[in-house]
Amino acid sequence: MITLQKYATRIDLECSDLETIYVKDRTLTNECIDTIVGFALSHQLKHLTATNPDPSIDLQFSLSSESLKHGVDMLESIQSGPKTSNKRKSLKDIATENEFEKRLLADVIPPDEIGVTFEDIGALKSVKETLKELVMLPLQRPELFSKGQLMKPCKGILLFGPPGTGKTMLAKAVATEAGANFINISMSSISSKWFGEGEKYVKAVFSLASKIAPSVIFVDEVDGMLGRRENPGEHEAMRKMKNEFMVNWDGLRTKNKERVLVLAATNRPFDLDEAVIRRLPRRLMVNLPDASNRRKIISVILAKEDLADDLDLEAIANLTVGYSGSDLKNLCVTAAHLPIRELLEKEKKERALAEVENRPLPQSCSSNDVRALRISDFKHAHEQVCASVSSDSTNMNELVQWNDLYGEGGSRKTTTLSYFM
Numbered sequence: 001m002i003t004l005q006k007y008a009t010r011i012d013l014e015c016s017d018l019e020t021i022y023v024k025d026r027t028l029t030n031e032c033i034d035t036i037v038g039f040a041l042s043h044q045l046k047h048l049t050a051t052n053p054d055p056s057i058d059l060q061f062s063l064s065s066e067s068l069k070h071g072v073d074m075l076e077s078i079q080s081g082p083k084t085s086n087k088r089k090s091l092k093d094i095a096t097e098n099e100f101e102k103r104l105l106a107d108v109i110p111p112d113e114i115g116v117t118f119e120d121i122g123a124l125k126s127v128k129e130t131l132k133e134l135v136m137l138p139l140q141r142p143e144l145f146s147k148g149q150l151m152k153p154c155k156g157i158l159l160f161g162p163p164g165t166g167k168t169m170l171a172k173a174v175a176t177e178a179g180a181n182f183i184n185i186s187m188s189s190i191s192s193k194w195f196g197e198g199e200k201y202v203k204a205v206f207s208l209a210s211k212i213a214p215s216v217i218f219v220d221e222v223d224g225m226l227g228r229r230e231n232p233g234e235h236e237a238m239r240k241m242k243n244e245f246m247v248n249w250d251g252l253r254t255k256n257k258e259r260v261l262v263l264a265a266t267n268r269p270f271d272l273d274e275a276v277i278r279r280l281p282r283r284l285m286v287n288l289p290d291a292s293n294r295r296k297i298i299s300v301i302l303a304k305e306d307l308a309d310d311l312d313l314e315a316i317a318n319l320t321v322g323y324s325g326s327d328l329k330n331l332c333v334t335a336a337h338l339p340i341r342e343l344l345e346k347e348k349k350e351r352a353l354a355e356v357e358n359r360p361l362p363q364s365c366s367s368n369d370v371r372a373l374r375i376s377d378f379k380h381a382h383e384q385v386c387a388s389v390s391s392d393s394t395n396m397n398e399l400v401q402w403n404d405l406y407g408e409g410g411s412r413k414t415t416t417l418s419y420f421m
């Protein structure tokens with residue numbers, strides 16, 4: 001409860017109120033308290049402005065128990081998610097006559113099978129926080145956004161940045177944590193599995209997503225699918241597919257209750273059609289990590305590995321300037337091979353010696369015999385795995401410029417409000 005004191009300097013908050021309201025045996029992290037107080041404040045402000053036509057007159061108020069209770073309810077509804085709100089249908093229960101939906105259904109990943117949570121993603125703190133704030137509540141409590149025309153949940157978020165920085169992981173974590181089904185679509189899957197049927201496929205993606213809501217439609221390499229319309233030589237079928245996508249996407253905005261979110265990712269946001277950019281009002285840059293963030297990512301990647309006591313993660317972080325999360329993963333995998341290779345070589349030598357000396361062959365080693373990872377393994381791996389993106393490449397410069405224009409805080413950003421578009 002002591003952490004609540006930080007608010008006491010800014011607002012007159014009765015800490016004891018919260019203690020009596022909140023279920024005591026639950027852990028109250030700083031994040032939970034922020035959520036409670038945030039919702040309580042907006043609840044109270046709404047009440048205050050309703051009763052006081054000029055809110056600038058008196059903004060000195062203490063948070064009422066009622067507002068705090070509202071904050072706690074909101075936190076609990078976010079934490080309990082769809083279990084207490086609308087129950088998610090099991091994918092097996094989805095009845096569909098549509099041949100395309102049936103084919104698609106096989107590729108849908110239910111939230112409990114996605115296997116990625118925000119905890120699995122190192123660093124990217126602010127992107128994770130923004131995503132939580134933007135996505136969780138609208139997907140889980142759409143009824144709160146159904147009143148009036150202004151409060152519509154955000155229906156499109158763009159994750160952009162260099163390759164291998166965790167965009168796909170973030171999209172999966174969003175779906176997992178919001179208890180949403182995950183539908184992954186990309187131009188490559190359309191070309192290989194749905195060739196010539198793009199338009200019908202897109203239509204089925206949206207109709208199925210609505211049936212199995214809450215759902216996240218993840219459009220990987222969105223520039224390939226929804227790139228600039230004026231592309232010379234663009235195939236007629238491609239143009240029709242894009243139009244179908246836009247029409248169905250717009251349909252989501254009018255049917256807010258269906259809890260469908262389009263999450264798009266690209267390394268080339270500057271190739272996107274303006275109409276697509278407009279439909280993605282929140283655009284989050286997922287950049288290459290700096291040294292301290294590389295350390296965080298390495299620590300997540302190595303969380304379940306056997307490490308030497310003196311292994312210095314900071315030293316690895318300093319060794320890997322310009323590495324993406326994916327490069328760091330490759331480095332760690334390569335490093336983890338070295339103790340196994342070492343063991344196999346030792347085994348081979350012992351067997352050869354036993355044969356020469358006409359002794360019975362020694363038993364094969366087990367995983368228990370594999371030694372812990374040392375800094376030398378990472379130094380060796382570093383010689384084999386290098387950064388896949390150059391931080392001063394043209395693409396990187398273009399990404400930074402695009403972020404300045406269209407990203408969060410950019411001069412051509414279409415909205416500043418968090419949940420809404």
Ligand SMILES: Nc1ncnc2c1ncn2[C@@H]1O[C@H](COP(=O)(O)OP(=O)(O)OP(=O)(O)O)[C@@H](O)[C@H]1O
Nearest residue numbers: 120121122163164165166167168169297325326329
């Ligand atoms: N922040 C991170 N924390 C932990 N692992 C990461 C992180 N970023 C990337 N990785 C590792 O890199 C792999 C590739 O990441 P991911 O596919 O999410 O990147 P991406 O940005 O979508 O790449 P691309 O633009 O090439 O599609 C992940 O499976 C994971 O192993």
